[in-house]
Amino acid sequence: MVLIQKAITNKIPLLIAFIFSQIYHSLAQTINPMSVSPAEADNSVAAELKSFQLADGYKIELFASEELGIADPCAMRWDEKGRLWVLTIPSYPQLGPGQKPFDKLTILEDRNHDGKADTSHVFADGLMMPLGFELGHGGVYLGEQTELVFLKDTDGDGKADTRQVLMSGFGTHDSHQTINSFLWSPGGELFFSQGHSIYSRVETAWGIEKADRAAIWRYRPLRRQLDNFLDGSTASVNPWGMNFGEWGEMFHKANDPELFYTVPGLVKTAHRALLPPIGKLVIKGSIIEIIRTKHLPDDLKGDFIIAGYYNNKIERMRVTSDSSGYTARLLEPILSSSSRSFRPIDIKVGPDGALYVLDWYNPIIGHYQASMRHPDRDKMHGRIWRITATGRPLVQPPKLADQPVAVLLDQLKSDEHWVRYQVKRLLAEKPLNDVRPVLTEWVEKLDRNDPNYEHQLMEALGVYESHEVVHESLLRQLASGKEPGARAYAAHVAGRWADQLLKPLEILEPLIRDANPRVRLEALVAVSAVHKPEAMALATQVLDQPMDKFLRYALEKTAYALQDWWDPALQTGKLAFKKPAQLAWLVSMLPPSWYTPDHYRKLIQTENLSPEVRRSLLLSLAKTGKAPDIEFILRQPSAQTDAALLENLSKLDVKPVTAVAAANLRNSLSPTKTAEVNMAAIHLARSWKIRPVAATINHLATNNQIDQRVRAEGLKALVELNGRTVLPLLQKLAVSAETPRVIRLASLKGISELDVALAANATVLEMQRPGGSVNDMQETIAPLIDQRSGTKALTAKLAKTALPKPQARLALEALAAKGINAPELVARLNQLAEARTIVARKYSPDYVEKLAKAVKEQGNAKRGELIYQTNPSCSACHALNGNGGTIGPNLSAIGRGLSSREIITEVLWPNQNIKEGYNRVQVETKKGEIIQGIKVFETADVIHIKTTGLTKNRVIDKKELASQTESGSLMPTGLMDTYSEEDVRDLIRYLSELGSN
Amino acid sequence: MIVPRIFVAVLIWISFSATFARAQTDKTFFNGKNLASWSATDMKYWSVKNGAIVGRATQPVEKNRFLWSSVKVADFYLSIDVKLEPDDRNAGIQFRSQKADETGQALGYQADMGKDVWGRLYHEHGRQKLDWSDRGEKAVQRGQWNHYEILAVGNRIWTAINGKLAVAVKDPDGDASGYIALQIHSGEPQTVTYKINRLVHNPKVELAGLTESQLNKELKLPEDKRQSNHSTTFKSGDVIVFAGGTNIAAMRKDGILETRIMAAQPTTRLHLWNLGWDGDTVFEQFRDVGFGSWSKNLDSLGANVVFVQFGQLESLQGTNELPRFISAYKKLLDSIRKPNRRIVLLSPIPFEPERSYLTPEGKSNNRLTTAPVEAYADAIRKLAESEGYGFVDLFHPLRSSALFGSLTTDGLHLNPEGHRLVAELIMKELKLPGAFAGDLAPLRQEILSKNVLWFNYWRPSNWAFLNGDRTTQPFSHDWKDKSRRIFPEEMKAFEPLIREAEQRIEDEQKKLLPVR
Secondary structure, three states: OOOOOHHHOOOOOHHHHHHHHHHHHHOOOOOOOOOOOOOOOOOOOOHHHEEEOOOOOOOEEEEOOOHOOOOOOOEEEEOOOOEEHHHHHHHHOOOOOOOOEEEEEEEEEEOOOOOOOEEEEEEEEEEOOOEEEEEOOOOOEEEEEEEEEEEEEOOOOOOOEEEEEEEEOOOOOOOOOOOEEEEEOOOOOEEOOOOOOOOOEEOOOOEEEEEEOEEEEEOOOOHHHHEEEEOOOOOEEEEEEEEEEEOOOOEEEEEEEEEEEEEHHHHOHHHOOOOOOEEOOOOEEEEEEEEEOOOHHHHOOOEEEEEEEOOOEEEEEEEEEEEEEEEEEEEEEEEEEOOOOOOEEEEEEEOOOOOEEEEEOOOOOOOOOOOOOOOOOOOOOOOEEEEEEEOOOOOOOOOOOOHHHHHHHHHHOOOOOOHHHHHHHHHHHHOHHHHHHHHHHHHOOOOOOOOOHHHHHHHHHHHHHHHHOOOHHHHHHOOOHHHHOHHHHHHHHHHHHEEEOOOHHHHHHHHHHHHHHHHHHHHHHHHHHOOOOHHHHHHHHHHHOOHHHHHHHHHOOOOHHHHHHHHHHHHHOOOOOOHHHHHHHHHHHHOOOOOOHHHHHHHHHHOOHHHHHHHHHHHHHHHOHHHHHHHHHHHHHHHHHHHHHHHHHHHOOOOOOOHHHHHHHHHHOOOOOHHHHHHHHHHHHHOOOOHHHHHHHHHHHHHOOOOOHHHHHHHHHHHHHHHHHHHHHHHHHHHHHOOOHHHHHHHHHHHHOOOOOHHHHHHHHHEEEEOHHHHHHHHHHHHHHHHHOOOHHHHHHHHHOOOOOHHHHHHHHHHHHHHHOOOOHHHHHHHOOOOOOOOOOOOOOHHHHHHHHHHHOOOHHHHHHHHHHHOOHHHHOOOEOOOEEEOOOOOOOHHHOOOOHHHHHHOOOOOOOOOOOOOOEEEEEEOOOEEEEEEEEEEOEEEEOOOOOOOOEEEEEHHHEEEEEEEEEEEOOOOOOOOOOOHHHHHHHHHHOOOOO | HHHHHHHHHHHHHHHHHHHHHEEEEOOOOOOOOOOOOEEEHHHHEEEEEOOEEEEEEEOOOOOEEEEEEEEEEEOOEEEEEEEEEOOEEEEEEEEEEEOOOOOOEEEEEEEEEEOOOOOOOOEOOOOOOEOOOHHEEEEEEOOOOOEEEEEEOOOEEEEOOOOOEEEEOOOOOOOOOOEEEEEEEEOEEEEEEEEEEEEEEOOOOOOOOHHHHHHHHHHEHHHOOOOOOOOOOOOOOOEEEEEEHHHHHOHHHHHHHHHHHHHOOOOOOEEEEEOOOOOOOOOOOOOOOOOOOHHHHHHHHHOOOEEEOOOHHHHHOOOOHHHHHHHHHHHEEEEEEEOEEEEEEOOOOOOHHHHHHHHHHHHOOOOOOOOOHHHHHHHEEEEEEEHEEEEEEOHHHHHHHOOOOEEEEOOOOOOOOHHHEEEEEEEEOOOOOOOOOOOOHHHHHHHHHHHHHHHHHHOOOOOOHOOOOOOOOOOHHHOOOOEEEHHHHHHHHHHHHHHHHHHHHHHHHHOOOOOO
């Protein structure tokens, strides 16, 4: 960006500004090329109502629309009077130059209780693209660009008149990902989140809170304390929407398909690890509303309602227990719409128990897919729908406004979650002196025999929390409660009060050994907040009972979170563990920098070590140790049985291997061991270049009796150990008809590494073999293609050599499925395949327009489906209704997100718009191997790449990396070059109908 | 066999120090008996008595008198015991000096001695006062023998009196070598006795019990090379930049200081840009891909006056991290240092821990109560002095203000009252008027609207699409012509708007001029 000093002379901008300002205020009604989803012809409420297909037993009505000033609504919250506050952001996605901010927070009211809002008034105006808010402490917490602000109406005229910045420094690098989704926890903590392109730096009294990329924020208003969790997009790329279960269990929804149980991630540490999701939708959706009202059908109770903004649905998920966490499955939707402008973006149960749905109403979903100034971006409409259950009475909400504390407290017993949520917020904002005595009395008078007694105590504890009042006896009472939920919540609160309680670990100790796994998980997360060395010793006691993915995740993070405390204490001998295996686990997870080989050897002697811990300790020993330690490791019985140990050793830097150590390794290469152990030992020999075992490997590789996989790996190792001297052997094996295919392929691989010209000869011979599938052909060409200069050598060889037509066709499809852009090779293969004419289509808006017209008027979806199914390169990468690859974007509802024009561009010229997260990365290793795919995760040491071929990600050590380039799409251009116009037309028609009902 | 090993080690150390340091005591400098290697235009003032050189004037002296050594010095250490009789007279030791004329007047450094000048560094006949601190004065025993040491290595000069450090100056492009001369000052009769202990060439850098790195930390630029805090008025066309964390960033939202600066010089056209970015520290100034670094931003704006504030959030890391902070700060400032750029360091403000929570129950063990922000402020002052930057102390005046305790919103960040006080302090330090007759509100309004434009232009939302890692997405492109990027074009449209806003500021400035 050229800064201002340089650009004074430019006179054009004023004109541009003028043009833009005209565009904002005039809405083109005509369909425009390159829209993301075609705008609806009829934008009326009636037309949208007609588009709805509702599950049986429900009724849908309009609650409010643009007629009450609701245009581009993005969030809504209820107040205690039953008024609905709605944030509208027509300035999204970008305010024009010099334009005054004009986004609003409006209050809607249904005064005559007929289920329709009848009045609206603006509480705050002139807002700058805020994405979320929540009511509290007599005002509004608002996420507005870089700031978390507090708006308040101090003179009672219904309009905000003060604006206080509470925290600032939140990132704004992408305007649909700034801080959003505000919600109070049961203990009065304000949670919100940020998305993938957001980098925040916020100054607090505890230091600078840094959150890079997607993260979840927690704000404790009275302490002015801000903490972030799960940054680095480790629990969804764009979190949007969270909620708390009846016992405070936290969940959050990605804007993507995934749903998360947040709790294991609430361990505060800079260490990043991907949190496993608990379930997913077919395609994107946001927001969680948990049904807790008597009005809606009993069958719906406890289900998660999700805003399926992408495929125009209101989705429903059922969440059930899964060990210390949960699992979720998708049920039939509550509502589907055929209108592509129906975009549910917030869902809340209302005071009457009805389900209220905030409808962004826009053909263009969000952001990057279409131009920022696309005329189809709807700036005029916005709807709020109200879904009721037919034949079930509505809930009569109690009067909550201006009620004394005692009245409010009794409402904490309500079955209606809406009521309890409002009451908690109201009690949090009342003066403590008014609340405390009444609350004390209320708790004393609770009926101990009430089945909900402990839940009522939990709500009371939440009220204390919201005032930052530490109430230890109540906490201890819940900690020894009958309900697992009560104990789990007590554990959570002990963590929250870790710096205020005298002995937080004393409370947590029984809870970390609780019979219920969810209690143990909450206790573990709580322990991570107790900044003492002993906390780590206590945390590892969770290992005494069965572990699961949530507990493992939290325990790993806890080791990092508490490292500053346990590590020095351990070094000075001031930290004791109940069991040596607990220490062994910790050291295996996070090896202390001061640990010596002797330390490791001693720890490895510990009894009852799990194979994982033992393996990890042996690996740490290998990392720090010398030749005698390597001998020690290879002498271990597990070196004869644990293939994973040997595999992991092979990934370490080369270590000194003595004759004795090599002799030990020879045992692992014995044919009596499993093929897995053999192969891992071969990998180790290959990686560490252990030449003394080359003869042993040679025996295995040339022995027909041995498992073919072992032989294949043996050949590859011999290439590394013996170099070009193995070429004659490999060449013989590669061309011999008696050689099994796996061995031939391994030979091709070996030759490719040694000499691409020789490899091209052998590869073409293999390609010429008749029969086989696309997949076979892909395996045949892969060794050479994946080698530096391999494609060139193959092209050169094929220029002089013919292939049978069917083989040439297979080769073309194999290249496509592999995602290889090799125009010359493709041209030659097309020539050899003869049968088809080649149309290299050039992009032009006119062409797209013409084709789109043909798609609409003549497209045959049935024929298109056939083309899709017979073209293996599509499903190699894309999932469609649960089948196919995952490396490319999911196509299940592509027609809901993209117009046929957009799909045409995506299919024919994939490099034009690359979907977020689908950039191709290509790395070349120092050995000349080329790996291409999608980068899924990167640390300081390794890159995880998802490739077309493998189901597991390739993990590449950065030390092995020669180069890395990121450019373009993984989808090759020209996939449709051999298809006719009619074929393309029908395929597009098929794709554009995907997701329709 | 431990003993021999130590022995070997010592031998190695000795030979190393001999090879590399080459410290050498000069035996020819003074033989203790006569003035064989010394000269003066009038030798009648000079004699040797009891192994010491005596300069005596029995009559009032008209001009300064010098006794010149024939030994040339560059990097050296000189140890002398000196006594002035009577004790209110003035003398001095010239070093790395030249004769200024045929009367033997000296040109060059002088380690000064005498009433009110003890232990100061003067540049005789030249640049005059170089280090005028009173540290040496405090160590002197009046009327007694005083132990005077001079250490000059490269462009670094230190002196010590009675083992206490007096001068510590880093003088780039100063006199690199020259001669030593002893002085008796013009004036009333006096006797000065110089007992020369030793002269060492290429000495080891240690003095007054301090190591080289400790000595280096004390270095300051000489007074004539320090940035003058007096020439602080702004010139027409000056580009003033404020940089730092949230407390700086917030200034663009209240415009208090900026309004006063503009009002103080109503006929001067100034450009003022706020580059404050929440969470910026000397260790990290986070900017998104394609944004350009902190220092590059200053350059592209053509900033010639830069106010920088760091150290507040950094102080939460405690005293142990102070050296790391100072060295990072120094490095950061080095990256923006330019001949025609004035840099003024603003000290961090004191914390108000009582404001960091909303209710008594919300009180917590946050770091504000223990953070040594004063030590950070003091270290920044020293850094400014030694590097020749301007400095405005906000810490001490704010802490001693009657309003202290109610100057921040949250214990860290200034509220409007705090911003007003800070503005006053900065204006005072800049020697600009603090009170204004006219109504500043319209000027401030224009400044605020300029600042909004500036912020939305400089740090707009959607940066990822404008110039970050998502520029290829359709978002920033035209909807019909995909090759055209409309987002950068829109950003350009800000430029005339900002120009116009600046013009309106200038118009408001002029309205503040008294009507003739």
